[in-house]
Amino acid sequence: MQSHPILYSFRRCPYAMRARMALALNDVSVEIRELILKNKPAEMLAASPKGTVPVLIDTSGQVIEESLEVMDYAVTHGSNPTLTVPSSDELALIDSNDNVFKKALDKYKYFDRFPELTQADYRQQGEAFLQQLEQRLTKSTYLFGDNMRYGDIAIFPFVRQFAHVDKAWFDSAHYPHLKPWLEGFLSSAPFANVMKKIPCWQTGDAPTYFPFNEE
Ligand SMILES: N[C@@H](CCC(=O)N[C@@H](CS)C(=O)NCC(=O)O)C(=O)O
Structure with missing residues (x-):
């Protein structure tokens, strides 16, 4: 079983950005897998055939494939309740x-x-x-x-x-x-964290955790 949820993400996508911001602000740690839209990993497409980012797969294997639902996940699973349920x-x-x-x-x-x-x-x-x-x-x-x-x-x-x-x-x-x-x-500071450049994920790579540790 995965120790962390997996987040498939694309740095410049505004939907993925809002999801990463919510995860960062509410302190939800995920394994991030950066991709390019022209070459989506087979693992992501197997979990979410609609092929949009962000996609979050929680530790029980549940697939969340809408950015607002990833934000909702951050609201309900965060250790730091900066963001709360929207009105x-x-x-x-x-x-x-x-x-x-x-x-x-x-x-x-x-x-x-x-x-x-x-x-x-x-x-x-x-x-x-x-x-x-x-x-x-x-x-x-x-x-x-x-x-x-x-x-x-x-x-x-x-x-x-x-x-x-x-x-x-x-x-x-x-x-x-x-x-x-x-x-x-x-x-x-959260935006700088969210926009940090990382290499694209490839099958077999060691996990990269997000939010990134501040240096
Ligand atoms: N309703 C979706 C929209 C996500 C979306 O459209 N993301 C774009 C990137 S910004 C995408 O993945 N497009 C697929 C593609 O270009 O192949 C959400 O809120 O997550």
């Missing part, structure tokens, strides 16, 4: 992130594959969500009050990706509350 308000905003904002983000990023509209149009679609976040952040430090919550962690990796599509544009855009909120995560 319905959090779940509703996460739903908009995953089902509306993410679509605009993909079109903004890969606009050449979606010639119906221009890149600027897709950016504008995404900005409707950024403005909602900005509004909330005028009232409190985080999206759901003055404490960081599950919903912040579920959402910020996607805002990061949006910001990186055209960094010069984002830097010049007027989001006086959203920018420091995002920057707070990007400059945090």
Whole structure:
């Protein structure tokens, strides 16, 4: 039997990022297996044929193949309860992130594959969500009050990706509350841990544990 849950992950994937952030913040130790999306390990596909990351396989062999469910696992199995069960308000905003904002983000990023509209149009679609976040952040430090919550962690990796599509544009855009909120995560110790580069996993490798030990 495995001593630790196994997490199949891809460093730059925002879904895998939110899962790793939750595991790190709540102190859940896993064996991490970094992969590249073009060459997924057979072991992962055998456990989760849908082939998306993250995938967590717990020590009893149960397969968790949705990032929010990995976050839920972190909430219920962590020794440090930094993140707790999300409210319905959090779940509703996460739903908009995953089902509306993410679509605009993909079109903004890969606009050449979606010639119906221009890149600027897709950016504008995404900005409707950024403005909602900005509004909330005028009232409190985080999206759901003055404490960081599950919903912040579920959402910020996607805002990061949006910001990186055209960094010069984002830097010049007027989001006086959203920018420091995002920057707070990007400059945090847990994020540095989550974004540490590691080699891709291969069958037979010695386990690498995550969160990584601070040096
Ligand atoms: N609903 C899934 C979505 C995960 C997802 O789409 N991950 C992307 C990477 S960011 C993926 O694995 N795509 C499969 C591929 O590109 O082969 C979740 O929340 O975990």
